[in-house]
Amino acid sequence: MPSGSHPMNRIPGHDLADTEVRPPSHEAAVVPGSSASTSPRYPGPRWTLVFGSYDGVARFAVQEAQRALQDCLPYVLPVMPAAGAAGAGLEHVCLVGTAADHPWLAELVRRGALAPPPGRQGYTLHVGDSPFHEGCRVIAVLGADAAGVLYGVEELAAHLSAAGGPLDLPERRRQRLDGLEPFTRNEAPAIARRGIWTWGYVIYDYRRFLDTMARLRLNSLTMWNDTAPLNLAEILDYAHSRAIEIVAGFHWGWGIDGLNLAAAADRARIKARVVETYRREYAGLPIDGLYFQTLTEHTTQELDGRSVAAWCVELVNDTAAELYRLNPRLAIQFGLHATSIREHYTDLDALDRRVVITWEDAGALPFAYSPDPEAGDGFEKTLDYARRLARLRPGTPFAMVPKGWMCLRWGEEFEHHGAFLLGERRPAFAADRLRARQPEWDRHNQAWLRHYPLAARFYRDILDGRPSSMLVTGLVEDGLLEAAVQPGVALFAETLWNPRQPDAELLARALRPYLCRGATPAPGGAP
Incomplete structure (x- = not known):
């Protein structure tokens, strides 16, 4: 059931230095897919959605995650598979998948930085400081299975909706997304x-x-x-x-x-x-x-x-x-x-x-x-x-x-x-x-x-x-x-x-x- 709220890098008994997981390259961020010389209209660290699978139920989960995040952002949200994101200069990241299909999430679980979901259809949803890029944020949606990924994403979408902000003022919604209070929710349904x-x-x-x-x-x-x-x-x-x-x-x-x-x-x-x-x-x-x-x-x-x-x-x-x-x-x-x-x-x-x-x-x-x-x-x-x-x-x-x-x-x-x-x-x-x-x-x-x-x-x-x-x-x-x-x-x-x-x-x-x-x-x- 829901756990206490804490940043990922302050989990009791764990030191971030021992659990840090870094993609190979994190140079100064540019707009993914654009020229490095392009001056972005919206400065500051940007979010990227990094998914494990884009098939079946997981496809819908990724689409739902994209909708929820895009509603909070004035720029086009980059979306990419975990396998292809390792070399990108990513800042804030939202990780969506299972330990079987998302190597970043699997590594966080292996190192004790992310609790595994408690059962079938279950998920762990975590918001906190990023272990990948100093000064940035991470949202992790880890499902026990594809259904669990979807339900974790829907919980994220509901949480973001409660955070508020007018849809016609995306910059204000961006500030609320970037400043989400750290929390962890770890649960599975009582009735299957x-x-x-x-x-x-x-x-x-x-x-x-x-x-x-x-x-x-x-x-x-x-x-x-x-x-x-x-x-x-x-x-x-x-x-x-x-x-x-x-x-x-x-x-x-x-x-x-x-x-x-x-x-x-x-x-x-x-x-x-x-x-x-x-x-x-x-x-x-x-x-x-x-x-x-x-x-x-x-x-x-x-x-x-x-x-x-x-x-x-x-x-x-x-x-x-x-x-x-x-x-x-x-x-x-x-x-x-x-x-x-x-x-x-x-x-x-x-x-x-x-x-x-x-x-x-x-x-x-x-x-x-x-x-x-x-x-x-x-x-x-x-x-x-x-x-x-x-x-x-x-x-x-x-x-x-x-x-x-x-x-x-x-x-x-x-x-x-x-x-x-x-x-x-x-x-x-x-x-x-x-x-x-x-x-x-x-x-x-x-x-x-x-x-x-x-x-x-x-x-x-x-x-x-x-x-x-x-x-x-x-x-x-x-x-x-x-x-x-x-x-x-x-x-x-x-x-x-x-x-x-x-x-x-x-x-x-x-x-x-x-x-x-x-x-x-x-x-x-x-x-």
């Missing part, structure tokens, strides 16, 4: 898989949507569709380049009238349709998993003398066995409404251990459509029930779909759809729609600003029970993340990253202007 659950057709611009998720450090998107989007392969490529997994959702009988889980013929019909859908629409694509719901979104708990939970086990085990025969590595999530299960949850112990139960509708906050701690049986009973669900099936992840944000307009707009292109609407559409829906968002945001400490307490309690892992995908439908990050969503993302931080710090970090200043940049930084 953090994300959003939504119907796919209300993602209006998938590139902006996924970029926003990455900036929120969310890494899992469950998209429910009647039919797989025609451009799903493109969406998968884009998501994976942002360290985001895509879980494809479709029904296993959910929403179909006249089906009965207790009827063997109906279970066989459902199985046949599921297998055929998987073969036709998903088997040839690099999806990261399947999500389904079946006939559980009701309050009836028994059918023909057996629990709904027991009938679900019959359907799911039989259907999943065929899917695993087709793809033994397939990750399957069973979206289960607790309203039809309640105290029969122990009957689910017979479910195939490879199938992950993803719980929803399990009580009040954080499961309720309104973030209300008094809904249903109230927060305390909800927490107690969730603890028991998390202890079920030891060794399997505890997964859930919290609610309390924007959802579909079921009565006014919803209809089922056929083949379609997902997320290719005009940017102006999302902005216009947000203006219409913002009053609804305001009500949700106000509720979360009152009750977010209870949500943090919920996740702390579940983590204290030491589940093998956690997957949390919040129901945020028609949320217009393409146009703005709402405070309620920013609080959700920050809570999943670290629910153990003090409430005041959680709030302050979530509401930094980098995330909650309105419209988010388009891909590539264009307005």
Whole structure:
């Protein structure tokens, strides 16, 4: 978790003389790529971004770092690979990469001048005096992996946004960048898989949507569709380049009238349709998993003398066995409404251990459509029930779909759809729609600003029970993340990253202007 603040050259037990790392040449700085005789318009030491890798997720991380730094500078920021920067006359440097792909960062770790990240998706972000060039500064973003590099860069961008300075006065922002107080932040997420659950057709611009998720450090998107989007392969490529997994959702009988889980013929019909859908629409694509719901979104708990939970086990085990025969590595999530299960949850112990139960509708906050701690049986009973669900099936992840944000307009707009292109609407559409829906968002945001400490307490309690892992995908439908990050969503993302931080710090970090200043940049930084 975040460490104390200190300059790199004052780490206890280390002497800079023993840890100094210098590129071969550091002569008087000139504008990289220009003639040495050129008189620069902006005098003084300059920043250079030095990266380890420019591939996949790392490419996006470098682009995000460039955007964050360039916003603070009046001159064009030089960007170069670590392998090609050794002979350059560099002054202030921002180092971005992993110990495996960035030799400068690796050497700092080897010599004890930079702490390694604490775990997967983790990072060390350090700002201090440069060990490479006397009188200059260094920013080091060291990731445990490519995702960790990206999350460290996003933390840097958020930190710089909080430092402030008008965008139209870059010289003032330059002074704030050059004068950043020394600090070190060393952390990894408390919950490994953090994300959003939504119907796919209300993602209006998938590139902006996924970029926003990455900036929120969310890494899992469950998209429910009647039919797989025609451009799903493109969406998968884009998501994976942002360290985001895509879980494809479709029904296993959910929403179909006249089906009965207790009827063997109906279970066989459902199985046949599921297998055929998987073969036709998903088997040839690099999806990261399947999500389904079946006939559980009701309050009836028994059918023909057996629990709904027991009938679900019959359907799911039989259907999943065929899917695993087709793809033994397939990750399957069973979206289960607790309203039809309640105290029969122990009957689910017979479910195939490879199938992950993803719980929803399990009580009040954080499961309720309104973030209300008094809904249903109230927060305390909800927490107690969730603890028991998390202890079920030891060794399997505890997964859930919290609610309390924007959802579909079921009565006014919803209809089922056929083949379609997902997320290719005009940017102006999302902005216009947000203006219409913002009053609804305001009500949700106000509720979360009152009750977010209870949500943090919920996740702390579940983590204290030491589940093998956690997957949390919040129901945020028609949320217009393409146009703005709402405070309620920013609080959700920050809570999943670290629910153990003090409430005041959680709030302050979530509401930094980098995330909650309105419209988010388009891909590539264009307005």
